[in-house]
Amino acid sequence: MMTRNEIRELAAFQADENKGIFAVSFYFQPDPPQDRSHRNQAIHAKDVVKQALKEAEGKGKNGWLHADLDRVMEVANSLRGHPRGRAVFACSAHKLWKEFDLPPRLGTTNVYLQPRLQLKPLAVLLGAQPALCVAIVDRQRARFFDVRLDHMQEQGALVHMLSRSAANYGFKGYEAGHAERRIADEALQHFKAVGERLRLDLERGSWERLVIGCQDSNWKEMESQLHPYVKQRVIGRFSADVASVGDEEIRSHADAILQKWITDRGRSKAEEAINFAKANGRGVTGLRRVLRALETGEVQALFLTENYSARAVECTYCGHLDAHIVSACVACGRATRPLNDVCDAIIPLAIRRDIEMFYPRGHSELDHAGNIAALLRFRADQNRTGQIAAAS
Numbered sequence: 043m044m045t046r047n048e049i050r051e052l053a054a055f056q057a058d059e060n061k062g063i064f065a066v067s068f069y070f071q072p073d074p075p076q077d078r079s080h081r082n083q084a085i086h087a088k089d090v091v092k093q094a095l096k097e098a099e100g101k102g103k104n105g106w107l108h109a110d111l112d113r114v115m116e117v118a119n120s121l122r123g124h125p126r127g128r129a130v131f132a133c134s135a136h137k138l139w140k141e142f143d144l145p146p147r148l149g150t151t152n153v154y155l156q157p158r159l160q161l162k163p164l165a166v167l168l169g170a171q172p173a174l175c176v177a178i179v180d181r182q183r184a185r186f187f188d189v190r191l192d193h194m195q196e197q198g199a200l201v202h203m204l205s206r207s208a209a210n211y212g213f214k215g216y217e218a219g220h221a222e223r224r225i226a227d228e229a230l231q232h233f234k235a236v237g238e239r240l241r242l243d244l245e246r247g248s249w250e251r252l253v254i255g256c257q258d259s260n261w262k263e264m265e266s267q268l269h270p271y272v273k274q275r276v277i278g279r280f281s282a283d284v285a286s287v288g289d290e291e292i293r294s295h296a297d298a299i300l301q302k303w304i305t306d307r308g309r310s311k312a313e314e315a316i317n318f319a320k321a322n323g324r325g326v327t328g329l330r331r332v333l334r335a336l337e338t339g340e341v342q343a344l345f346l347t348e349n350y351s352a353r354a355v356e357c358t359y360c361g362h363l364d365a366h367i368v369s370a371c372v373a374c375g376r377a378t379r380p381l382n383d384v385c386d387a388i389i390p391l392a393i394r395r396d397i398e399m400f401y402p403r404g405h406s407e408l409d410h411a412g413n414i415a416a417l418l419r420f421r422a423d424q425n426r427t428g429q430i431a432a433a434s
């Protein structure tokens with residue numbers, strides 16, 4: 043499993059381009075499960091690496107790169123029939139070799155040879171992924187799971203044993219009503235304990251969003267015991283029975299709820315950014331303004347159409363990014379270098395600064411707004427007194 047720190051480290055990586063050093067980023071996307079032969083993917087992965095080896099020869103004397111690609115080729119060969127995605131980041135000149143098993147949602151199998159690591163497939167996958175908690179609850183039991191990507195880990199359980207008096211009451215006559223009340227009361231205590239644990243874990247930062255699995259008949263009562271802050275963070279619920287639900291079922295329900303939530307959130311936040319931009323508020327559109335907002339540290343969330351790409355230049359000295367193709371940096375006057383795709387510089391920057399990234403599909407407003415937009419925490423130019431308007 044990939045941690046945020048690991049991703050940040052990858053985003054901070056930069057090979058020494060002046061010495062002609064390039065890093066290798068390899069992504070393996072398996073065939074859909076209905077294609078059982080798995081021949082296509084294996085052949086395709088090999089071809090892609092072979093092609094990269096040719097490209098490496100074109101980059102001049104580069105023993106390191108060749109060795110890295112040979113090693114990537116071994117990985118590609120071993121992935122025949124592998125049902126999951128794989129990412130490899132390599133640059134032996136800088137002692138880098140990282141391999142990650144990932145959900146099979148990486149787009150295509152591909153190799154990139156660049157001074158920076160190619161993180162776009164990863165950004166698409168991880169950009170807006172919250173730390174997710176899944177709680178499976180009934181009237182006596184609760185199980186808690188941590189979900190990061192499609193990796194799920196149980197984080198303990200709560201079991202409320204019925205007290206002796208409640209369990210031993212007969213279900214007849216006068217005592218029956220008494221016993222039922224007692225059991226109902228104990229269920230309430232249990233839901234309270236579940237609500238309390240969720241609140242504490244949220245405060246500790248153990249999770250950011252919550253999915254609940256419980257039987258429909260218990261939901262109202264459970265919900266009433268959730269702290270308002272916890273309730274705000276519930277992104278969905280599914281019907282499940284604690285005793286019989288399997289890990290795979292939990293994972294697939296949670297994943298479906300999460301994917302829908304991310305898509306909906308991306309769409310509505312992008313719309314918000316575009317509307318704010320029109321009102322000269324907390325939003326900007328178009329590459330030039332987005333780059334400026336990134337440099338002033340105003341960006342909270344970034345929106346890119348799926349295949350967005352644009353040329354730009356980057357200052358070799360101060361790192362200033364410019365949508366105008368100028369040979370001298372406007373900030374410091376040193377030489378710039380061309381970027382075929384400005385995303386290669388934007389994505390690592392966004393990852394390092396914990397900026398949420400969304401790639402909304404078929405978003406016509408975003409298309410019309412120049413295919414790139416950002417939601418801002420504040421507007422530097424409107425806060426000259428030093429006051430910072432809090433982000434809602």
Ligand SMILES: [Zn+2]
Pocket residue numbers: 357358359360361362371372373374375376
């Ligand atoms: Zn500069």
